[in-house]
Amino acid sequence: MDAAAVVPAYAVELVHLTKRYAPGTPPAVDAIDLRIPAASYCCLLGPSGCGKTTTLRMIAGHESVSAGDILLENRNITLLGAADRGTAMMFQSFALFPHLSALDNVAFSLKMKGVARAERHQRAQELLERVAMGHLAQRKPGELSGGQQQRVALARALITQPRVLLLDEPLSALDPFLRIQMRAELRRWQKELGLTFIHVTHSQEEAMALADQIVVMNQGRIEQVGRPREVYNAPATEFIARFMGGHNVLATSAGKLAVRNDHMLIAPATGEALDNGNLPGTVTDVEYQGTYVLLGLRARDAAGEREVSVMLPEAQFAALPYAPGDAVELSWLHDNAHPLLA
């Protein structure tokens, strides 16, 4: 068999990867294990301080590892220098050199490696053509739009022919409109290039739009790994249900459940005692959102009073409207309730 034709199933494997910045402090990354399939889009997602940037920087070789291993296509790269790993990094707001042309920005790392001028310019020009920026190769970053700068940043990251592209909040400096446009481009490039992308974000919306695999981190640990639909529809923990949004966390005698707010069933209170597991509630807020109406409620579950939200299609709300102060009953279908780990 031709050894070169064997493509490893995993681009990156993290084995008990740990980072402790100072002795006696809790680890920023706490013995995480993760496998990232080759040619996939992986998003590391979590709130500020959860350890996602530290994880990315350890994969890049910009941060030392306290314990554990990092494998790239079955090679142990834990102790290799950043330039020798087969990874490249795309930074927040792209970090282009403002005084260099797009071409020289892209060619920069080849210059550092001592590649001759003609060759590095030819390779940089080819990459700029590939991201539809060939005609703007002589412009400086300040003369390019945000989207064009992103393409230059991508070309610059790709010039070292990495196997894995690491992206650290690459869209966070863009305005919301451009962010959505550029998100679609990132996704398209990843598929076209057939590379593995590992993208750090604190935005669950961004992760859901981009990822084949979402890795949700909390306090230095991985809480859940799955496809966006799996993580959104069946959050494993209360933290994930709250962080992903759009869920109610409800206490029942059988433990805590997550129910999507568009899966909640609502009906006017009958005035009779509830012995069927339905929750009594009062509407506190009605928010029109176009195709949906979002109701805020105070409800009583097995643990006491809590805020609950219910998302109703506009037509359903129009047929049976609710107003603040209305007494209601809340319920859900068994299949739409996801038990949460404590």
Ligand SMILES: Nc1ncnc2c1ncn2[C@@H]1O[C@H](COP(=O)(O)OP(=O)(O)OP(=O)(O)O)[C@@H](O)[C@H]1O
């Ligand atoms: N250079 C450092 N020295 C000491 N502690 C650090 C350092 N960098 C990060 N930390 C700590 O490690 C933990 C994880 O930080 P990290 O930057 O990886 O989180 P993050 O999830 O990427 O957050 P953010 O989205 O805010 O960047 C935090 O408690 C942070 O304060």
